[in-house]
Amino acid sequence: MTLQRPPVNSLNLDLLKEMSKSLDEIAKNKSKAMILTSASPKVFSAGLDIMEMYKPDLKRVEEFWTTLQEVWFKLFGSNFITAAAINGHAPAGGCLLAMSCEYRVMTGGNFSIGLNETALGIVAPNWFMDTMTNTIPVREAEYALTTARMFNVEEALKVGLIDEVATDKDDAIAKCKGFIGKFDRIPALARSITKLKMRQAAIKRLQDGRREDLNEFLQFVQNPKIQKSLEMYIQSLKKKA
Numbered sequence: 332m333t334l335q336r337p338p339v340n341s342l343n344l345d346l347l348k349e350m351s352k353s354l355d356e357i358a359k360n361k362s363k364a365m366i367l368t369s370a371s372p373k374v375f376s377a378g379l380d381i382m383e384m385y386k387p388d389l390k391r392v393e394e395f396w397t398t399l400q401e402v403w404f405k406l407f408g409s410n411f412i413t414a415a416a417i418n419g420h421a422p423a424g425g426c427l428l429a430m431s432c433e434y435r436v437m438t439g440g441n442f443s444i445g446l447n448e449t450a451l452g453i454v455a456p457n458w459f460m461d462t463m464t465n466t467i468p469v470r471e472a473e474y475a476l477t478t479a480r481m482f483n484v485e486e487a488l489k490v491g492l493i494d495e496v497a498t499d500k501d502d503a504i505a506k507c508k509g510f511i512g513k514f515d516r517i518p519a520l521a522r523s524i525t526k527l528k529m530r531q532a533a534i535k536r537l538q539d540g541r542r543e544d545l546n547e548f549l550q551f552v553q554n555p556k557i558q559k560s561l562e563m564y565i566q567s568l569k570k571k572a
């Protein structure tokens with residue numbers, strides 16, 4: 332699955348809906364595996380589209396968050412094998428997508444990956460945190476989350492946030508295929524049940540608290556102080572360009 336929403340693959344409602352549909356198709360056609368990557372030469376995904384949260388239409392922003400939850404359920408909780416070929420920056424929601432896969436290969440270069448929410452004055456939702464503690468040790472996750480740490484490629488490899496470094500996108504995809512090939516001699520049902528048991532606690536936490544998570548998000552986007560911060564953040568991104 333190749334993300335292709337220039338310039339930075341920010342996750343807006345339309346892209347999330349497309350992803351959700353594609354994940355359904357992959358599950359339905361009984362694909363063995365999926366590799367998630369990006370058509371951009373330098374950004375895997377810039378995370379959530381800030382414009383979806385800025386001065387939002389309430390109905391749309393509710394659908395936006397619900398669809399993000401759905402994409403996470405379908406990706407994190409998939410039966411099929413998932414790997415991410417991270418060929419560029421992966422901040423926040425971009426990191427969430429990569430961590431929701433089972434294996435991550437990142438191309439070398441001046442790219443960064445991490446959950447930077449606290450730097451934006453935001454508390455990452457529990458399921459973002461659960462996805463991180465499913466990937467790297469709890470102590471490292473707490474440190475990274477509280478300090479909004481963006482890891483460079485070497486740091487990400489050292490902490491286990493990524494599994495391998497690749498020279499370029501083709502190499503990243505080849506390495507993801509190498510990971511997928513490891514399952515050729517492992518019974519598929521045993522593999523998928525084991526994966527889902529490992530992920531069950533995090534999945535159940537969001538299933539049980541899904542409405543509450545949505546309400547927290549809706550309160551968050553309707554808070555005037557948050558709106559002011561988002562406005563300043565958008566300006567800073569635009570000034571940079």
Ligand SMILES: CCCCCCCCCC/C=C\CC(=O)SCCNC(=O)CCNC(=O)[C@H](O)C(C)(C)COP(=O)(O)OP(=O)(O)OC[C@H]1O[C@@H](n2cnc3c(N)ncnc32)[C@H](O)[C@@H]1OP(=O)(O)O
Nearest residue numbers: 341377378379380381420423424454547548551568569572
């Ligand atoms: C207690 C419980 C509380 C519950 C509520 C909590 C709610 C939490 C909500 C979830 C929170 C966070 C999740 C997120 O994912 S928020 C998004 C965070 N993402 C970022 O901060 C990344 C910002 N972008 C960048 O750092 C860079 O763009 C890049 C990815 C490193 C790429 O750099 P670049 O130099 O290649 O591109 P750049 O010139 O910066 O950008 C090009 C244009 O794209 C626009 N843009 C960039 N990122 C976004 C984005 N995330 N959304 C929308 N638009 C984006 C940028 O403004 C440029 O636009 P223009 O060309 O100038 O018009």
